[in-house]
Amino acid sequence: QAASAAGGRDVLLVGTASNLLAYDVHRNADSWFKEMQDGVSRLAVGPLHGAGDGAPLAIVGGNCSVIGLDAAGEEALWTVTGDNVGAMCLADVDGDGKKELVVGSDDFDIRVFRGEEVIAETTEAERIVGLTDLSGVTYGYALGNGTVGVYSRGARAWRVKSN
Incomplete structure (x- = not known):
């Protein structure tokens, strides 16, 4: 995953089962390294x-947690989820012009966070394996059983099940 660091440089983020590395592409050097107790699944x-x-x-x-790190690798956010995180995206789900964090987990739940607070939660029929911002107040999701669908303003707009 690539990010723009302080100073406008590109940073490559590399997550493993126990660590997160921020690599400064322009300097060809590590920016910071952080041990992640719960691993990096997304x-x-x-x-x-x-x-x-x-x-x-x-x-x-x-594993059951979401952590936000700033450009220096310092913790700016910490919260919990119900199970291992299977998918995440940033989307403006409430139409206020600011992005919330949408998290799908292996307990079949999709949770929407504003900072550390859960502002919406819905349960699906299978574990969530994909989430994407679609524009406006909509986001798409994919489940482990092949189902795909769209939520708009917190309500399911449509879904299609495939076998």
């Missing part, structure tokens, strides 16, 4: 409504 990058100072965060989904 990454998202961007400013998050209710967390940090509006600067982009490296948002890490792991």
